[in-house]
Amino acid sequence: MRIADRKCKIAGSGGGAGLSWRVVTSSEQRLAEIRGGLPPRRHNARTIAALTGNPGCRRRAILDGAGVDKPALAERIGFPAGFGQSRFAITRGNVFEAQVKADGGAELLRLVAERLGVPVPTVASWTDLGDGDEVAGREQRSAALLTAAVTPDASEPAALFDHPLLGLDVAGRRVHLEPDLVAARLGGRFHVVEIKSFPVVDGQADPAKLAAAAVQSAVYVLALRELLAARGLDPQLVSHEVVLVCPRDFTNQPVAHLLDVRKQVLVVRRQLERMDQLDELLAAAPADFTADPAAATATLVAGLSQVPARYAPDCLASCELAYFCRHEARGQTGTLGRPVREALGGIDSVAEVLALAAGEPVADPQREEAAGLLRTAARLRADAIGTPV
Amino acid sequence: MSTLRALAAAQAVAAGVAQPVATVRHLHLSRRPLVLVPLAMAGEANAPLAAMVGAASGEARLLIVPQPRNRDQRFAFVAELAASVLPYVAAHRGANEAVSVDRGRDVRYRYLDAPQVLVPNPAGVTFLRLLGRATRFRRTDGEYPVPASVPLLGRWLTFFAERAEHPGSATLVAMTQALSLHWATGQSAVEDLHLPALLGWIAPPAGLTGAEAAARAEDPMRCPPAGPATDPGFDNERLAPAIEAYAAAESDTVARAAAYAELEKLLRDQLTPTWELMWRAVGLLRALPAGARVAGRWDGDRDAFTAHAEHVDADGAPQPRRDGAVAAAARLHRLERAAALYAVQRAYDDPLVMAEYRLTGEAFVGEVLLADPARVDDSGRRPVLRPRIQLVTTDPMLVPVGATLSSPVRPGQKARVIYVTPAADGKTEVVLELSGGMGRGLTATPGSVPEVGERLCYTTLSEAYVPSGTFPAVEETPWTHGGPPAASPPADVPAASGGKPAGDAPEADEGWV
Numbered sequence: 001m002r003i004a005d006r007k008c009k010i011a012g013s014g015g016g017a018g019l020s021w022r023v024v025t026s027s028e029q030r031l032a033e034i035r036g037g038l039p040p041r042r043h044n045a046r047t048i049a050a051l052t053g054n055p056g057c058r059r060r061a062i063l064d065g066a067g068v069d070k071p072a073l074a075e076r077i078g079f080p081a082g083f084g085q086s087r088f089a090i091t092r093g094n095v096f097e098a099q100v101k102a103d104g105g106a107e108l109l110r111l112v113a114e115r116l117g118v119p120v121p122t123v124a125s126w127t128d129l130g131d132g133d134e135v136a137g138r139e140q141r142s143a144a145l146l147t148a149a150v151t152p153d154a155s156e157p158a159a160l161f162d163h164p165l166l167g168l169d170v171a172g173r174r175v176h177l178e179p180d181l182v183a184a185r186l187g188g189r190f191h192v193v194e195i196k197s198f199p200v201v202d203g204q205a206d207p208a209k210l211a212a213a214a215v216q217s218a219v220y221v222l223a224l225r226e227l228l229a230a231r232g233l234d235p236q237l238v239s240h241e242v243v244l245v246c247p248r249d250f251t252n253q254p255v256a257h258l259l260d261v262r263k264q265v266l267v268v269r270r271q272l273e274r275m276d277q278l279d280e281l282l283a284a285a286p287a288d289f290t291a292d293p294a295a296a297t298a299t300l301v302a303g304l305s306q307v308p309a310r311y312a313p314d315c316l317a318s319c320e321l322a323y324f325c326r327h328e329a330r331g332q333t334g335t336l337g338r339p340v341r342e343a344l345g346g347i348d349s350v351a352e353v354l355a356l357a358a359g360e361p362v363a364d365p366q367r368e369e370a371a372g373l374l375r376t377a378a379r380l381r382a383d384a385i386g387t388p389v
Numbered sequence: 390m391s392t393l394r395a396l397a398a399a400q401a402v403a404a405g406v407a408q409p410v411a412t413v414r415h416l417h418l419s420r421r422p423l424v425l426v427p428l429a430m431a432g433e434a435n436a437p438l439a440a441m442v443g444a445a446s447g448e449a450r451l452l453i454v455p456q457p458r459n460r461d462q463r464f465a466f467v468a469e470l471a472a473s474v475l476p477y478v479a480a481h482r483g484a485n486e487a488v489s490v491d492r493g494r495d496v497r498y499r500y501l502d503a504p505q506v507l508v509p510n511p512a513g514v515t516f517l518r519l520l521g522r523a524t525r526f527r528r529t530d531g532e533y534p535v536p537a538s539v540p541l542l543g544r545w546l547t548f549f550a551e552r553a554e555h556p557g558s559a560t561l562v563a564m565t566q567a568l569s570l571h572w573a574t575g576q577s578a579v580e581d582l583h584l585p586a587l588l589g590w591i592a593p594p595a596g597l598t599g600a601e602a603a604a605r606a607e608d609p610m611r612c613p614p615a616g617p618a619t620d621p622g623f624d625n626e627r628l629a630p631a632i633e634a635y636a637a638a639e640s641d642t643v644a645r646a647a648a649y650a651e652l653e654k655l656l657r658d659q660l661t662p663t664w665e666l667m668w669r670a671v672g673l674l675r676a677l678p679a680g681a682r683v684a685g686r687w688d689g690d691r692d693a694f695t696a697h698a699e700h701v702d703a704d705g706a707p708q709p710r711r712d713g714a715v716a717a718a719a720r721l722h723r724l725e726r727a728a729a730l731y732a733v734q735r736a737y738d739d740p741l742v743m744a745e746y747r748l749t750g751e752a753f754v755g756e757v758l759l760a761d762p763a764r765v766d767d768s769g770r771r772p773v774l775r776p777r778i779q780l781v782t783t784d785p786m787l788v789p790v791g792a793t794l795s796s797p798v799r800p801g802q803k804a805r806v807i808y809v810t811p812a813a814d815g816k817t818e819v820v821l822e823l824s825g826g827m828g829r830g831l832t833a834t835p836g837s838v839p840e841v842g843e844r845l846c847y848t849t850l851s852e853a854y855v856p857s858g859t860f861p862a863v864e865e866t867p868w869t870h871g872g873p874p875a876a877s878p879p880a881d882v883p884a885a886s887g888g889k890p891a892g893d894a895p896e897a898d899e900g901w902v
Contacts, residue, residue: 082609086624089432199434201522202710250434250523313577330600336398337577343395350402357396376785377396377748384744385412 027279028173031066036292040067043175048168049215050318051271052264058281059309060319063291065171065278070320072293077300079323093197097180100195100245100254105160107254108181108193112243113158115256118187121158130163135176138165146224147231149184159184166223171278179220189239190228192220200246200255210244210259217242218264222272240265313337345370391745394573402575405598407590411571412741414677417559417687419505421445423477424667426509426660427516429617430457431624435519437466438619439656442473446668453656455635455649464535467524471538478504478545482698503560503687503694506549507671509584509615509663510565514553516617517561521546525707540707547708548697555724557686557731560694564670571677576603583607584615588666592673615663627655680738686731714870719860726857733850737797743846750787752848755780755819762838765831774831776823776838777807780845786817794821794847802826802837804847821847 031040047064054060063070074081100108104126113120127145132138142164149159161182168175181193194217198209221242225235240262248255286306290299304324311329313336315322326335331350333341344353347370356362356371357378397408421444430436439453450473454466485498508514525543527535552560569581574590580603581587589602597605606612609620619628631652638644712720736743736752746752759779766775786809788794794804804821812818828834839845864873 082607082620082622084621084625086431086619086621087629088430088624089621092432197432201434201519247434313579316579331402333395333399335577336395336402336575337390337579339390340395340398340577343390343392344399345392350399353396353399354403357399373392373748374396377392380744380747380784381393381396381741383754384740385409 027282030282031278034062034066034289034291035068036290036294038069038293040173041069042067043170045177045179045216045219046212048170048175048177048219048268048272049212052215052267053314053318054310054312055271055274057310057315057319058284059304059307059321059325061171061274061278062281062285062289062307063321065173065281066291067173068291069293073291073300074320074324076293077297077304077324079321079327081320081323083320089197096197096247096252096254097195099252101162101181105162105181108245109158109160109183111245111254111256112183112191112193113186115243115258116187116191116241121186124158124160126160126162128162129165130178135165139167139176142166143227143231146182146184146190146227147233149190150228150233150237151185156185158186166220166227168219168223168226168272170272177220177223179217179224182220182224183243187239189237190224191239191241191243192217192224193243193245194220195245195254198246199249200257201249205246213244214242214259214261215264215268217244217259218261218268221261221265222268311335345373391748393741393745393748397573398575401573401590401599405575405600406593407572407574407599409571410573410741411677411735411739413680413683413739414674415570415680415683415735415738415742416562416567416674417505417679417683417690418671418675419502419559422505422507422671423474424507424664424671425474425513425517426615426663426667427513427520427617428619428656428660429516430454431619431621433457435516435523436463437470437520439660440466440470441657441660441664442470444477446665449661449664451653451657451660453653455652456632460533464524464527464539467520467539467542468536471536471542474506474542474545475538478698481694485695488692499688499691499695500698501691503691504549505559505690506561507567507667508561508563509667510582511563512582512617513615514550514561514563517546518550518553521548521550522710541701544701544707545697548693551708552690552693555693556728557734558690558693558727559687560690564667567674568670571674574603575599584663584666584670585612588670588673592669613659613662615666616660619659623659628652631655680735682734682738686734713863713874714866715860715863718870722858722860726855729855730852733852736848736850737800737852740846743797743848746848746850747784747846750785751850752846753782753784753786753788753817753819754844754846755782755784757839757841757843757845758818760839760841762833772831773824774827774833776827776833777820778823778839779818779820780847781812781816781818783814783816786819788819788847788849792849793851794849795851795853796845796847798845799826799837799839800852819847 043064051060051064063073071081071083105124109124110120129138129142129145132141142161146161146164149161161184163178163180164182166177166179168177179192180195183191183193194213196209196213198206221238221240224238228237229235240260242259242261244257244259245254246257247253286303289303289306291303293300295303305328309321309325309328311322311325311332311334315325319325329335332348333344333350333353334348341348345367347353347356347367353374356367357374359375359378362368362371394410397410401408423442423444426441428438428440430438436457437454438457439451441449441451443449452466452469452473454462456462481502481504482500484501486501487496488499489496506517508517521543523543524535524539525547527533527540527543529535529537529540549561552558553563565582565584565587568587568591569578572591574581574587576586576590583606585606586603589597589606590599593599593602609622613623614620631648635645635648635652638648709716736746743752747754757778758781760776761778762776764774764776765772788806788809790806790809792806794806795802796804802823802825804823806819807822808818808820810818823838827837861867866873
């Protein structure tokens with residue numbers, strides 16, 4: 001709860017935070033320069049979740065922190081990313097969510113209560129927080145109603161909040177998040193309810209989609225806990241168990257499952273704490289670094305190469321700049337995947353691996369063991385391709 | 390990831406083309422494999438959109454679902470698919486052969502050939518598994534009847550998908566995995582799942598490096614994904630309008646036929662490149678000579694095929710949704726045994742695979758310096774033939790004294806390590822005592838004992854038969870595994886989970902709707 005406490009203090013003390021305010025402003029300015037004239041791209045639970053994939057990448061930390069339009073940037077430097085969602089998938093997702101939430105969420109309430117093992121309440125309030133354009137107002141309204149749902153009176157009926165707007169500080173900026181549903185006062189706690197349209201067949205779902213949903217839900221849990229902590233309430237009132245509602249088997253019938261996201265909450269929180277050090281990352285970046293898509297291509301490429309990335313093949317699935325980074329990292333063993341890099345003794349450069357394997361003298365005494373292994377491997381490989389066992 | 394394979398990947402980067410990691414083919418290839426390239430509708434629960442299927446490059450059959458959300462059309466598609474797959478399966482139920490079992494006391498029969506289905510990637514295997522799950526419990530009567538071929542296809546697809554989990558089986562093969570077994574590319578394992586990119590590395594078009602060919606293959610406009618997922622751009626810009634046009638045509642037969650033709654053309658264009666790549670990949674694999682133990686593993690596939698065909702003939706139940714505790718444990722045991730044996734067999738068949746074990750000290754290759762083929766050990770109750778040989782090797786030698794080794798060229802002969810002596814120049818001298826595989830009596834049959842000058846591989850890997858574990862009967866399931874199932878219905882036995890039976894819903898409302 002360290003982070004929550006700190007947030008609580010800043011929120012509570014106001015005037016005492018003058019120094020950090022100035023730091024934040026200068027960083028803000030710097031980030032705006034990096035971003036160019038465009039409004040910042042908003043983080044959402046999915047992009048925050050993606051941060052946990054490759055925490056060591058400075059380039060990503062700075063670009064995401066600045067809210068740079070990475071798809072446009074990637075396109076500009078000649079490495080467009082093929083990210084997109086099929087409209088069939090979007091339609092299906094929306095239809096399923098609407099179906100699950102129909103009738104004031106009666107069916108949803110039953111599913112969630114049954115899965116939590118509590119009696120299905122006969123009455124429950126349903127509050128639609130999804131309307132309204134003005135973000136700050138929506139967040140305030142959501143925060144007020146959600147915190148008001150904390151009552152010591154156990155006889156109060158359960159409350160369902162549709163699309164509440166939560167806030168989370170990411171790299172010093174307020175980010176807005178919209179969980180599908182928050183259930184209050186079921187089993188005495190808040191539960192994040194996530195509605196996904198991928199099927200659960202015989203109790204099993206696609207592992208990759210499930211993992212993504214878990215991380216995304218963990219971001220909501222974190223945001224909700226911070227909201228409570230900021231109001232002086234016990235953050236543990238938000239359950240670490242998230243209710244995932246998916247279609248069962250090949251039908252449209254919803255089925256609820258519980259996901260324990262404790263681990264994901266820890267990971268996401270650690271990443272967010274790291275992101276708070278964006279100032280330090282900025283200090284290490286060149287003063288004229290910009291990712292403004294309006295800048296000249298050569299300037300952009302030169303600038304990006306000054307901010308180190310840590311490319312891994314997993315980036316291809318989660319970062320729009322991955323194809324550029326991959327191109328930049330060609331000739332590095334890391335592009336072949338971490339297991340390959342490790343099997344090659346952790347040596348970064350393919351050329352060095354091959355030189356050592358060919359028996360060239362070892363400059364770094366720490367590489368002696370890896371070099372020995374590579375030499376033997378090269379000999380055995382040549383031997384096996386040439387002669388039968 | 391072995392260092393040897395990682396080195397091959399590094400060499401592929403430098404050479405600009407994939408490098409071999411096998412010298413023989415470790416996979417049976419049917420004379421007429423059934424290539425099946427499925428496409429799924431995005432967002433839906435495994436809803437088929439199209440498929441290209443056929444047992445020869447020129448026999449492609451395109452099946453499409455003009456409105457994938459329409460339940461009747463989905464089952465019509467499955468019935469059409471069944472009309473392609475089931476006759477292919479049936480064609481392998483011709484002649485059979487007798488196999489002796491139980492040490493010759495009994496005999497059983499197995500078909501001389503078995504079906505082999507090739508899909509582009511592991512996601513294709515998952516698609517078929519789920520398609521099998523969606524169809525095998527369908528009823529041919531009742532509220533939503535389907536043709537009898539639909540549940541039958543479901544059972545065969547489930548059979549194929551279960552064989553695909555079995556290490557060393559070639560009944561249902563994901564092409565990317567088959568290729569990766571034989572070549573290392575200069576890209577990561579994630580990128581190797583993309584069949585066009587993988588083939589770009591293995592056989593780049595003239596004038597391009599593997600990396601360039603792979604990069605080109607990543608453009609969905611130039612090279613559609615190998616399915617089952619379609620490219621979102623294609624979905625949004627091409628497919629969605631075409632499906633809408635088909636739906637809008639309604640009863641206007643002329644417009645409808647035109648819209649259908651347009652959809653067919655779109656999907657054919659998406660599938661044909663993958664179809665051609667699949668047959669190119671078949672050609673690449675066929676060019677490799679088959680490993681010595683490949684046929685033996687295919688026997689296992691033929692056994693499984695025969696058993697399942699007989700089970701279906703005998704009106705046996707479809708495969709359950711979930712295995713019970715005992716069946717699950719037995720299956721796991723079977724898979725583990727198969728995995729271990731498959732690893733050993735590949736090493737025995739292929740010096741390049743064996744080299745991985747030489748690198749880790751589990752095998753070595755040496756030259757015979759001395760041989761005493763007539764040595765008799767008479768210290769026991771009766772004298773036995775125990776020839777000794779001395780080898781010298783340059784491989785890293787980590788095998789301890791007393792270990793029992795065997796050699797791929799003499800798998801029936803055991804070799805015990807007697808002495809290990811380091812010699813000059815990093816070489817090691819090893820003395821082995823041989824037993825078995827030399828005939829009866831105190832004189833070795835000619836050729837059964839290695840001779841001076843022979844180069845041999847010895848390894849701790851053993852092909853020797855390991856008896857399988859025993860498992861309790863279903864009604865004796867131990868309490869640690871949930872105890873005996875309360876009531877055991879003969880047909881699909883859904884495992885109870887969370888106090889609520891998993892398959893409690895009636896069949897009729899659980900199909901695609």
